[in-house]
Amino acid sequence: MTPEVAEILVKGLKYLGAGLAMVGTLGAGLGIGILGSGAVQGIARNPDTAGAIQINMILAIAFAEAVAIYALMVALVILFVG
Numbered sequence: 001m002t003p004e005v006a007e008i009l010v011k012g013l014k015y016l017g018a019g020l021a022m023v024g025t026l027g028a029g030l031g032i033g034i035l036g037s038g039a040v041q042g043i044a045r046n047p048d049t050a051g052a053i054q055i056n057m058i059l060a061i062a063f064a065e066a067v068a069i070y071a072l073m074v075a076l077v078i079l080f081v082g
Contacts, residue, residue: 018078024071031064 001009039057043050 014078018075021071021075021078024074025068028064028068028071031067032061035060035064 035057039053042053
């Protein structure tokens with residue numbers, strides 16, 4: 001294998017690894033959608049508890065979004081450091 005081919009192969013594998021690291025964002029997106037749906041349904045059934053439901057929903061969305069941010073950081077490390 002020539003050095004040029006090896007360099008192209010390593011670069012391609014970096015991109016593949018970064019893409020696979022971003023698969024974690026799918027779960028975060030689905031989780032946020034399910035959380036939003038559940039919160040809207042809960043508020044629709046009992047409007048008096050809208051404040052408590054909204055606070056808990058925002059907190060849960062922040063935790064789900066943290067997973068996506070971690071996946072992004074891993075992908076960036078793979079691309080630019082590795």
